[in-house]
Amino acid sequence: MNRPILASIHTEAFQHNLNRVRELAPESKIWSVIKARAYGHSFDAALTGLASTDGFALLDVQDAAWLREHGWKGRILLLEGLFHENELALVQDLACDLVVHCDAQLEWLERFNAHKPVNVFLKMNSGMNRLGFKPIAYRTAFHRLHAAGYHMHHMTHFANADQVDQQPSVGSQLEVFNEAIEGLDGSTSLANSAAILWHRNALGDWVRPGIMLYGASPTGLYADIEHAHLRAVMQLHSEIIDIQELQEGDRIGYGGRYAAPTSMRIGVVACGYADGYPRHAKDGTPVWVNNASKNGEGVICPIVGRVSMDMLTIDLRNAPFAHIGSVVELWGDQVPVDTVAQMSDTVGYELLCAVAPRVPVEIK
Template identity: 40%
Template sequence: MIRARAIIDRDALAHNLSRVRALAPHSRVYAAVKADGYGHGAVTVAGALAAADGFAVSSLDEALQLRWAGIDKPVAMLSQQLDATVCEQAGEYGLEPVVFHETQIEALERYVGPALKIWVKLDSGMHRLGFAPDRVDAIVTRLAALERIEINGWLTHLACADDPSRPETQAQLDVFAQVTAGRPGLRSIANSAGVLGWPAAHADVVRPGIMLYGSSPMSDRDASSYDLKPAMHLSAPLIARNPIAAGETIGYGATWRTPEAMDIGVIGIGYGDGYPRHAPSGTPVLIDGVRVPLVGRVSMDMITVDLRNAPNAKVGDRATLWGGGLDPDEVARHADTIAYELFCRLTPRVRFEVI
């Protein structure tokens, strides 16, 4: 019997890309497949998203994984520090580094390989990576002196786009527009939240991530309201159904007590598989076509659920932890986290299947 299993749906990924195209019809799409495709498998995701114009990853290692798999579209490296080796491989494999710090320019000034396209990142207000607006003229002067370096475009990242009521996003858009006015090159601003909530952020290139995997980053709307489809269905088997008397405690720490005589189900998944350890009692699970609540603490290999709503559930049935009719964003909210983390934290114990 297969324990924890994650089914990756390529049609759902392609569908979600089509939603990006519908929302930002005049923009190119660099699909974010960093962190192993948000836990879905970077090469699998990139193959399913072959209609994208390019891809965005974090590091050189992630970029090379795509190239070695035969993916030849543009690949931007969003947070890769540069040295001689990185620059050499970026030139050899046609990768697009994002330049966000002056130490990277020092590496580019020593670079002697093939022509290299770069993106310049501006700090428009997030204050994480990027050049301050008052440094841009000096940065451009240094880069313009490098014969092998071409500024492909300009990008920034939005800090609060998931909340349409926050004023910071418009302030960031204003800063970015002011700093890049009159400068040649593409503009890239929008992450998933920018695609969904801020048409003014679409610019030349959008960089969607979490929406491609069927999750909504927005604080006020869920994924289904945008016609996004979960691309991962995580399931595990019911391995025991136990009758428990009223007043008995369940699991480590005796944190939950049966209110009446009832059946408790044991499902073969736990934090050793990447299921969130801090998911509280009440976190939803689907089994036998109905929702049942998690009860007690999550263990390394097991979770326990209240089966009073699932009288027909039997040992061997598969329970859905997210996807397959259970919104991963809802599970994430119960566990006080985000769907990004649910997807990315799955361990090698989970068997992945692609459909």
């Protein structure tokens, strides 16, 4: 028997979240962002659950090849374009759309003898100062690639669509972008999840949702998406593998971070930081525990003591019927991944992407 830990990926939740994107951006087409193995959910699950998307956006041309091998005939966007010049022929064979964000990529494309048209999403740095051509250089880059026969489109990325009163604002980036592309042909791609949720004036012809497709929050706070009708796609489950009876003052685990305030039962759960659970989770981070016999009815119990490599420990005072073998949800429907992330000073993005290869994945 394997360790009892399991990440279940619910493809109907993917479909549900994709439908939510369509409701929020009905005029736009959707690039479903599935970089980082679909934010840790696996390409397999994304291909099934997001089959009705208009296109997939990812990073590596090898992953684009995987999608083609597994039957995906729709659009694929390489979000950071080429990493090396010699990838171009394969990109063309795979009929990928390409982001072009810098002069080196532009020169590679000019040198390449494209035998069929390639769609280019030219990326503008409208204020985030990560990737992209500054507005002043953008039009020249656009005209050069257009002259070289590429089908040209426009793209930018927002730095603060999840924040209020933070510069550069969505409004300021949008203004820069619109001014720079004025009079140029081609579709536009602007919005990430935060802009889809909160800046409906900044969507563009193609939206690029990532985190919301997985049912987590762009801000890192579950409260911010609580009413957005998104569903958690990943459910991370394990089981109680041992129970300790502590007396008042007994300490738990490495460093003895937690001292029992009273006599209490502690559940030892088969999940640790080598599974991707954050080592920095504070005492009080919630897990959901099946409180036995009562038709799977569960309760929330707090983590107590430091998370170790393969195990974590929970206070079972809320779960008097829990026993060895009781199911524990680390995150999913009952415990938002964002809550675990918040208690560990990070965001749901990081936790989802960091689920370790040793955790078995089941696609439902």
